[in-house]
Amino acid sequence: MKAIMSEHTRREFIRATAAAAGASFAFNSVPRSAASPRPTAVPMPTQRSKALMALFALKYPIFEAPHGARNTTPELAIAVSKAGAMGALALTHHTPDSARDAVSKVRSATKGAFFINYILAFPFADGAASLQAALDAGAPIVQFSWGLPPKEAISAIRAAGAKLGMQVTSRESAKAALDLGADYLVCQGTEAGGHVQATRGLYEALPKVLEEAKQKPVIASGGIGNGDGIRKALLAGASGAMLGTRFVATIESNGHSAYKQAMLAAHAQDIALTICFQDGWPATHRALRNRTFVLWDAAGCPPPGKRPGEGESIATTPDGSKVLRYDYRSPYRGMEGAVTECALYAGLSVDFVKDLPAAGELVERFWQECVAAHNITAGTAPRFPKRSKDGRIRR
Template sequence: MANAGGVGAMGVTWTEPETAVAWVKQVKSQTEGLFQVNFVLHFEPTGLDVVLEAGAPIVTFSWGNHWQHKEYVERVQKAGAFVGVQVVSVMGAYAALQHQPDFLICQGVEAGGHVQSSTPIDDFLPGCVEVSRGTPIIGAGGIATGQRIREILKCGASGAMLGTRFVATKESRAHTVYKKALMGRDRTVLTLCFDGGWPGALHRVMPNSTLFEWETAGCPSAPDRPQEGRVVVRSGNSLVHRYEDTAPQIGMEGDIEAMCLYAGTGVGDIHDVPEAEELIERLWRETQA
């Protein structure tokens, strides 16, 4: 991503600090471009200081509250890095801006993965731009084409963030079964099915056998879900159980289809698995068309 002119991203919320540091150092050794490290503030960002010491150029935060933003924005900027805060409403944008982050990420309900928003991005992005008073706004959620990026920019955003579309690239560490599924689907579901690891957190996924059985059973809560606790995948010495919020990765073996298949609403626009550089160039051309 970074070598091709984009801003890459790595989520480190559930990563041991020493592993996160190793990732940051590895990326820095391979590119002079920019990349971001993300922390979900529903959990304590234990690795924040060490990834900053390792030289992470950008840190972003999601799912936090007003007072958390104040503390962590100050810590990141004091370390000399840029900081972005994810918001999901105009009021949220206004509150976050009081702490002077370098940019905001406006996430719509169309996003894949854990979804903080309940509103389509087009409904609140213009309002966020209006209250931002020049602070850059990045649109996110269900974006998978240059045409959609162009629409986001016309609303006043300074850029767009794409997640699902880049899962389906050759460099992505997503499992091959997961990548193939992304090319063959056009429907997603906002659900609580895969909340093992983060109870009660809504997430957007592609429908699969696990979701079907859970919904057929009446969407019961843990521990009463169908085949609760069954091991679906092995990865080295680690086990992934049914309903866990773990996404399929390279090296996992087992019933990959039954895992949590995160995807945003733009999944229907994914038809291939190109190299990241090729995809960025394509998106740029489409945006300029």
């Protein structure tokens, strides 16, 4: 988990990010004479976010995260895109036909921006055909996470005239992505929900990624759940903010209703960074501490083959297939059984899930909150989230 910065380090960090954004901040602890000029307020949106919005024809510098192939449906991407933000389609496990259909559905419903995403932790042999079908259908932006795409994929993206984005977590991974020609980067922090590629907190990783990216847009991701979180990301130098957990809890999300209700009732202290739900994808992830997690944790977090309840069917999918305990799939509409014992992915931003609105309404709310918070604090240094060792936000 990320370390809490000292006050001196925090000030140096704020000064550096302020310089990158072309603005200056005042520090409450530094006395200022009556004759001293007031600090220059940073405009909202910032110059960096304005450039991002121009690049992708966005109304707001807000991105929907590609949070699971069964949750990021065309309906959710359409709603986010129509509201002026960046919609997302997770296509990792899609066939060429289903990828083509999903992209075509979004393209026919909105002229707004959206991207498709592929997770490279899975073999890309099948994904290559899906990618080409999606590009043929008019996918305008392709994003990759958990690895670097093969050169053949990049060539296909360029041939189609599409933009390329990559998720990164460090200066080194940012450089590798930029060397392959990434048009923008997504900097993920460990605060994120779902499968966590990052090993550092967002505000530890972000300055280094920004330094490497120079003028290329960087989207902040992890633990952002409201407008004030977006404001902090933009003032830290990010061009935009990506939100996943909060978009699961919307009307258009395909997440199971019981999953959404569990998120409504949860707080950050109810979240675990774990490897509990590793069957199908053995990677670190953030999820709610549900009954499956409690059983496994109480048994001492044993490895596969020694876990309590292993092999037990806890739910069924709409097509009747079984979902076993410790399966990595999160519950979605049409699943039946003990769905709240499945993987309920959520980030530390779950504290901000208070209702289940329409996604378009949520986008508008985010920006209203962002501007309102900025107007209140204009001319003061941004206060970055402080977290205790267990990841909880320190109020």
